[in-house]
Every structure is written in C-alpha cells, then in structure tokens.
Amino acid sequence: MALTLYYHPLSSYCWKALIALYDSGTPFTPRQVNLGSADDRAVLQALWPPCRFPVLHDGDRVMPESTILIEYLAQQQAGAAGLLPAEADARLQVRLWDRICDNDLQGPLQKIVGDRLRQEAERDPKGVADARAAVQRTYPLFERQLAGRTWLASEGFSLADCAALPALFYTFIVEPPPTELVQLHAYFERLLQRPAVQRVLQQARPWFQYFPFVDAMPARFL
Numbered sequence: 421m422a423l424t425l426y427y428h429p430l431s432s433y434c435w436k437a438l439i440a441l442y443d444s445g446t447p448f449t450p451r452q453v454n455l456g457s458a459d460d461r462a463v464l465q466a467l468w469p470p471c472r473f474p475v476l477h478d479g480d481r482v483m484p485e486s487t488i489l490i491e492y493l494a495q496q497q498a499g500a501a502g503l504l505p506a507e508a509d510a511r512l513q514v515r516l517w518d519r520i521c522d523n524d525l526q527g528p529l530q531k532i533v534g535d536r537l538r539q540e541a542e543r544d545p546k547g548v549a550d551a552r553a554a555v556q557r558t559y560p561l562f563e564r565q566l567a568g569r570t571w572l573a574s575e576g577f578s579l580a581d582c583a584a585l586p587a588l589f590y591t592f593i594v595e596p597p598p599t600e601l602v603q604l605h606a607y608f609e610r611l612l613q614r615p616a617v618q619r620v621l622q623q624a625r626p627w628f629q630y631f632p633f634v635d636a637m638p639a640r641f642l
C-alpha cells in the first residue's frame with residue numbers, strides 16, 4: 421500500500437519520522453501540512469483528531485505518534501527492520517533511549533520554544549528555567565551512554581538515533597551542552613553526517629527563519 425506522510429519540514433517530531441523513512445529507503449508521498457490553514461487542519465484532524473503531526477497514512481491504517489510510526493515501518497518495510505533490533509534486550513535499550521529523547525529533551529524543548537512564542541504577560545519564567553535545567557541534567561546521561569559507541573542504543577542506526585537528532589539539534593541551539601561533553605558533541609557530528617539527516621536539514625532550511633531562536637542558530641545550518 422502507498423504511504424503518505426503528513427508533516428511539516430520545521431517540526432522536530434516530523435524530522436524523526438522523515439529520518440526513519442529516508443534512512444530505510446522507504447518510498448512515501450510527503451504531504452506538507454500548514455497548521456495555520458483551516459483546510460489543512462481539517463485534513464489532519466480527520467485522520468488524527470488531536471491534530472498533531474507526524475501522521476503516516478497507509479491504506480486504511482493511520483499511524484500517529486512518531487515512535488509508533490517508526491515501529492510500524494520496522495514491522496512492515498524490510499528496509500526499516502533494523503531500526504528496531506530483533507533481540508529483546510537490545511530492543512529495550514532502543515526504546516528506552518527513544519523515550520529519553522522525547523521525554524527529557526523534546527518535552528522541555530517544547531516548553532522553552534512554546535514560551536518564546538507567547539505574549540510577554542503569559543510567559544512562565546520558572547517553567548522555562550526548570551525545562552532548561554532538565555535538558556542540562558539529561559546531557560550527562562548521553563555522555564555516559566555514548567562512551568565506546570557509534571550509535572546511541574544499538575550496534576546499528578536505530579529508532580533511538582532518529583529520535584536523538586531532532587531533539588539534540590534544537591536543544592543544542594536553545595540550551596547548549598557544556599563543551600567538555602565530548603562524546604555527546606562527537607555523536608551529534610556523526611548524526612549530521614548521515615545522508616537522511618542532511619536531507620531533512622536541507623528541506624528545513626527555508627523554514628528556519630520562522631524558528632523563534634533563529635538568531636542563536638549556527639551559521640552552518642542556515
């Protein structure tokens with residue numbers, strides 16, 4: 421069945437899905453969604469009422485939630501099978517690090533970025549300070565995990581790496597890690613070399629001007 425991905429090129433969770441699709445060589449039709457357009461929202465909402473992307477549409481199956489979407493790809497597409505290791509313990513590690521990326525980096529990141537988009541009077545400085553502290557507490561976990569490893573949670577590139585790139589890309593801008601976390605910085609550079617990641621970043625480039633922290637973005641990405 422033909423796959424359609426509902427996404428936006430600036431959205432970090434959509435990057436996670438796109439990296440999995442590109443890296444596995446899975447053919448799909450991209451359908452860009454502008455949440456500011458009532459028509460686009462209606463299309464996405466009809467598929468997935470919470471109206472969040474990414475959403476993958478495959479015949480009569482609708483796969484929201486980036487992690488589940490990638491697990492579905494790993495089940496259905498031979499080229500994507502390696503994104504989730506078959507062996508039970510290795511699989512647990514991959515799923516653990518996927519959760520850490522989403523819960524402990526992306527969650528605080530959404531708080532920091534969302535706050536910047538609010539009116540001054542509606543901002544939440546304490547919540548943002550807590551979110552920044554949460555990101556800084558998470559980086560050393562990565563540093564420890566990455567010692568002696570190429571990829572985050574398994575021998576090969578996995579779901580965990582698909583989750584890590586978007587989270588780290590944006591947290592490195594809004595709340596940079598200390599330079600002494602050398603494993604983490606080296607891992608980020610390895611991720612940036614991955615062709616699927618380069619493709620996603622290339623497609624996002626025209627949209628970076630709308631990222632509220634664009635002024636802090638390194639020139640190499642612009």
Ligand SMILES: N[C@@H](CCC(=O)N[C@@H](CS)C(=O)NCC(=O)O)C(=O)O
Binds near residue numbers: 472486
């Ligand atoms: N847990 C979801 C999170 C998806 C998510 O938060 N997507 C954001 C864009 S990065 C979104 O759709 N935001 C619009 C909204 O929440 O109204 C996943 O993993 O796919």
